[in-house]
């Protein structure tokens with residue numbers, strides 16, 4: 001139950017009660033976005049959020065997500081590079 | 093200084109490349125490989141088998157000769173990911189993942205389940221619960237058995253569903269079984285605030301929310317476990333932020349890296365812990381920065397503080413009584429408090445003798461070291477809670493069938 005699901009906000013259903021419609025893998029459901037109503041993480045239509053027991057817990061930060069992906073890819077690149085170097089070497 | 097993996101005899105991984113490739117595929121609970129119907133954003137990109145292999149190789153490169161590493165993943169969600177995707181099999185033999193106490197269903201003691209059943213069996217009550225709690229055995233059977241005996245027990249996805257049921261049935265008393273760590277507590281808090289705002293008086297909360305920091309303190313105080321570092325809770329941290337973990341680095345000299353729930357997240361966090369260990373650092377780092385902010389979620393903390401306060405003590409399955417480790421409703425919300433309104437038995441029930449859930453939750457034994465694992469105790473007929481919840485270590489081992497029976501003792 002703690003895993004949470006990423007979904008994208010597609011509509012505002014009831015602004016008074018902070019209910020928004022999100023799309024998760026093609027399915028649309030209402031969730032409560034009160035935790036992300038104000039402040040730096042305020043969300044709107046188009047934003048991606050992490051959903052847990054019917055509440056949007058956090059706004060997914062695309063720039064940070066991108067940084068993580070780049071770290072992983074660069075890690076892969078460094079490894080490939082090292083492998084190439086190893087193949088090129090012929091120590092006697 | 094980072095050493096190339098090759099220095100220690102190749103990758104250190106225990107499986108052939110082809111086998112490993114299959115491992116990250118998501119199997120269904122019978123272990124068959126499942127084809128994802130479509131790409132899922134922020135999910136699939138953190139499941140690349142190639143990148144996982146590279147991370148595993150980098151981790152192997154950080155292992156010092158003759159050193160054994162024990163990293164605890166605090167959160168049951170991570171335990172689930174680790175076995176579902178075979179992450180443990182990618183790691184070098186020198187790196188052991190120890191499963192921690194962060195499974196909200198697992199830590200509920202037998203006596204509280206009996207209290208829940210007593211509430212569910214009251215004549216006018218509709219008892220609502222997350223599905224995970226249905227099969228949890230108490231001293232007096234499970235909620236599922238109570239339902240079979242005629243109690244009106246209903247599974248809900250969200251506390252807001254329970255509130256809706258209360259709205260639809262003004263003549264019934266609707267009780268919500270509130271469980272979970274800080275991830276789930278704000279949902280109960282906001283539901284209570286909405287119940288008050290709407291004047292819904294037939295909705296009641298049976299509060300069993302627990303807090304993660306006291307549990308981590310209990311683990312650190314346990315004399316029979318030597319840990320090198322932590323893979324920190326992901327979604328709990330969306331609420332509490334990363335500051336409350338600082339004492340782990342400062343006072344205990346252990347690294348903690350907050351991690352997401354995809355296999356690459358867990359591997360990257362393990363890698364980050366290993367880098368800290370190699371460099372002799374102990375810091376709190378955040379691998380899950382796409383979701384977790386250092387300061388947590390102010391509105392969530394406010395809603396919790398508005399509706400709930402610390403109990404002096406609370407019993408955890410396996411860990412015993414831990415002071416100030418759980419929450420109850422504030423006096424302002426007495427009218428919505430099932431514990432005050434009804435007479436719950438509140439009897440303490442000892443765990444069944446055969447069950448070693450406590451040791452599993454503390455990371456002292458691996459699930460398969462329990463004598464009844466997979467024989468007398470299975471997900472269909474669980475003896476302990478760790479076999480019930482999908483986040484419980486015993487169920488994760490059992491369902492995904494990838495346990496590697498390395499039998500060296502976990503304790504030192």
Ligand code: SF4
Nearest residue numbers: 448449462469476486
């Ligand atoms: S296998 Fe069953 S009885 Fe053994 S520790 Fe796990 S839940 Fe308890």
